[in-house]
Amino acid sequence: MREVAIIGIGQTPVDEHWDKSLRELAGEAVLAALRDSGRETADGLFVGNMMSGILSKQESLGALIADWVGLRGIEAVKVEAACGSGAAALRTGLMAVRSGEMDCVIVAGVEKMTESLPVETTAALATAADADYESAQGVSFVALNALIMRRYLFEYGWNHTDFAPFSINAHANAVHNPFARLREAITEKGYHQARMVADPINLLDASPTGDGAAALILVPVDTLYPDASRPTIVIAGSGMATDSVAVHDRYDPLFLSAAAKSAQKAYHQSGLGPQDIDFFELHDAFSIMSALSLEACGFAERGQGPRLALEGQITPKGSIPICTRGGLKARGHPVGATGVYQVVECVQQLRGEAGETQVDGAKIGMAQNIGGSGAVIVTHILRVK
């Protein structure tokens, strides 16, 4: 398989973009990534998106966005894996380059969530759950995560307050990220006082929705000219795995088996392990998911994820920094775009362009994107070549 480098990144701020349509948002990120890469065209476009058909009455996003950015005619497709759509699109684009079919690929993630009524957005998000056996019972997506968190607190004896450092870290990092949705630091007191959404998940456990788009440019390393001005960043490992969509069907609802499997694939492919990872852009849609991801990927024992956070190990100066640009919690979670934002942020870290939240000497980063409450999970490991 050909080794693949990421040579361009682009993103829009995550926000309420009332003045920008779906194609304009995506186009802004794609054109920024092309400019960043120095390329003007590509062989293919892979778009990660979950809800455009429901919320914007628009499918066929591949052709739509390709045409909008001036690349009418190129191969283009949309890839959907619920909230894991962005990384799924990256993985699909990666295979297109690895296969030898394409020499330059654009990966874009886009989601427009704030133009519809909140109840419509909530219903659209529920399509990530099992329609016949979960959503039909009236359980919302946040309620499913609340059930998982409640069980976790019971099983391992943690208090809700022990999850505060996850949200505090995310918000502290987002302050320095101009593309983040919530650039405000929060305090432990604020976390305690936040109003309840679905017990025990309160407003500061949950990531905000938003409109946003992010993009990447992939090429085979062997086609690159040496460029002393920038490190070459390669995708060293990539893996995807699934679990049951319904939480109650899982062998163990407190273990993200798809996270473990996809991380193992990425570790195996890269020849690396958790001890080699300098920072980890994980999928903190809810604070409980941060703990579960850290555990499934080998950074903490089962039930011990919160300890890492309480010890300060997840901050940019800690042993395993997470959500270094704000994570889903504070950068925001435009669902189908999130997986691409995570990788854009990994590239910023590996280029040394992460400013105040730069992880010193970062050479290897990992990104993990989760669809549903653990149903489909994609892990990528990036490294400086």
Add this chain to the structure above:
Amino acid sequence: MREVAIIGIGQTPVDEHWDKSLRELAGEAVLAALRDSGRETADGLFVGNMMSGILSKQESLGALIADWVGLRGIEAVKVEAACGSGAAALRTGLMAVRSGEMDCVIVAGVEKMTESLPVETTAALATAADADYESAQGVSFVALNALIMRRYLFEYGWNHTDFAPFSINAHANAVHNPFARLREAITEKGYHQARMVADPINLLDASPTGDGAAALILVPVDTLYPDASRPTIVIAGSGMATDSVAVHDRYDPLFLSAAAKSAQKAYHQSGLGPQDIDFFELHDAFSIMSALSLEACGFAERGQGPRLALEGQITPKGSIPICTRGGLKARGHPVGATGVYQVVECVQQLRGEAGETQVDGAKIGMAQNIGGSGAVIVTHILRVK
């Protein structure tokens, strides 16, 4: 790139399946394909589907179907390219095998269209058009095709009646296909008398919706043991291209440029040309599309598609048989599944298992799947090795 063979096919009848959910439909086709291939598992599942989020309130189809067929945990994703989703999923799965990442891939297409109200299905289908510049004007999907057909009649001087042989051929072939939705022969008189849908498209110009699923099993040829009982069928060529989503944005609304580009890619990859193709499973969502596909792919001069049909060249005994198992017109058009049905039918022909509509000595077949009214088009060429 590794050469890839199709070693298993499966399909459900296209029908109103009130007793089967989305996952049950897909599962039936996938399990049939696995049985046909002699395999019990796979490394990945690529699902072609367009409207499950809107009509069944269910996304994350990859994980959902993988789990349902007993393959919980494997990599799985949904691929969307409007009505071209099925072939787009095949192309994505093909690249996964060609890249060396996977040694056995399941490609499935599934769509459930008859459980919702007709007005809901029509609105969902309209998401294949440009939401901002077409659908917002109230133009339906069939109306867009009617505009194209009206212009074609004007430009080239054909009469509506000249398109009758396309529909008559499709229905005549479907009579012998147990999986077809409309297994009834039609006459020229019946075609004339059919009630109007959107002038000049009448009911017998238009393909019926339906619920259905189809599946394929892909493996690298170099992993196959010799099997004298069956020919080895390989994917010799594969190509995808796009055009503007909105018809009015095209340089020429009467030329399917994405069909031409994707066919050229498939021809180039396979070293074959239109003169080598023994039969062509094309995308006759509306009879006008048959003419445009034949022209764009090099089987007829511009404006001369109907002549092939009037001369009887498109029947199983003609020079370029099309829709040999009924096509979209009579087998039915469960949109996200259609592209996979077409390839299943190609395999039946190449195995010599097409019964009364067998094309004598068929060794090379082509399938072409169209998303929107020409916005995204995927072409595959299959041959007996």
